Amino acid sequence: LQGLSVPWGQQHVTLVASLLPPCPTCPLPTPQAAFAHLALAFRCDMFTLQQRVQVEKRARDAAEENIQEELGQCRAALERLGQSCANAGCKETLEQLQHNLAVLSAAVERATSAAEKLGAVHQEARMSRAAEVMVQHVENLKRHHLREHAELEEMKRLIQQNSRNRQLAETQGAAAQGSPPAPLLQGSARRRVSIAVIPKQLL
Numbered sequence: 001l002q003g004l005s006v007p008w009g010q011q012h013v014t015l016v017a018s019l020l021p022p023c024p025t026c027p028l029p030t031p032q033a034a035f036a037h038l039a040l041a042f043r044c045d046m047f048t049l050q051q052r053v054q055v056e057k058r059a060r061d062a063a064e065e066n067i068q069e070e071l072g073q074c075r076a077a078l079e080r081l082g083q084s085c086a087n088a089g090c091k092e093t094l095e096q097l098q099h100n101l102a103v104l105s106a107a108v109e110r111a112t113s114a115a116e117k118l119g120a121v122h123q124e125a126r127m128s129r130a131a132e133v134m135v136q137h138v139e140n141l142k143r144h145h146l147r148e149h150a151e152l153e154e155m156k157r158l159i160q161q162n163s164r165n166r167q168l169a170e171t172q173g174a175a176a177q178g179s180p181p182a183p184l185l186q187g188s189a190r191r192r193v194s195i196a197v198i199p200k201q202l203l
Contacts, residue, residue, distance in 0.1 A: 035137040038130050064112065071105050 078101070082094045 031133060031137040031140050034133045038133055060112075067108050068105075071101060071108075074101055 075098070078094055078098050082091060085091055085094060
């Protein structure tokens with residue numbers, strides 16, 4: 001269970017969410033790739049989250065118990081030393097040591113609380129970088145959606161315009177088929193006139 005105390009996802013989030021290349025010539029990872037890595041890391045962390053919480057809690061309790069045990073042994077040693085020491089100066093020194101031991105015990109408790117707060121701040125910083133990656137990915141998705149929407153509207157406009165042009169062409173073609181061309185009408189008129197002026201003697 002000791003391996004569960006260091007979540008794979010946290011390490012991966014730290015590596016990916018930094019978004020800074022190790023050298024100036026290295027390319028930046030795309031927001032899509034960073035988002036995919038973050039999503040995979042979070043999903044993997046969820047499988048072992050409860051186990052890691054229990055492991056870290058037991059490790060903290062064990063460390064606190066060890067510290068309190070060491071402090072208790074120091075107090076017991078000072079008490080035994082005080083019983084065997086009759087010199088006033090020695091007793092004063094022992095009292096000072098006991099006072100220092102009490103101050104040390106309080107300092108250990110404050111250090112434990114400060115360490116937990118520091119860990120929470122570090123985790124917040126990692127999550128903030130991960131949130132920046134996610135926000136950037138969402139902004140890219142929004143821009144992509146707007147671009148595709150604009151392209152779709154332009155395509156719809158072109159389709160409607162082509163449809164109107166085709167309907168107009170079909171209407172004009174139907175009107176042209178309903179009446180014969182002008183040269184044919186003129187030729188038939190000339191034939192009727194020529195027939196009308198032929199003398200009856202020749203008939």
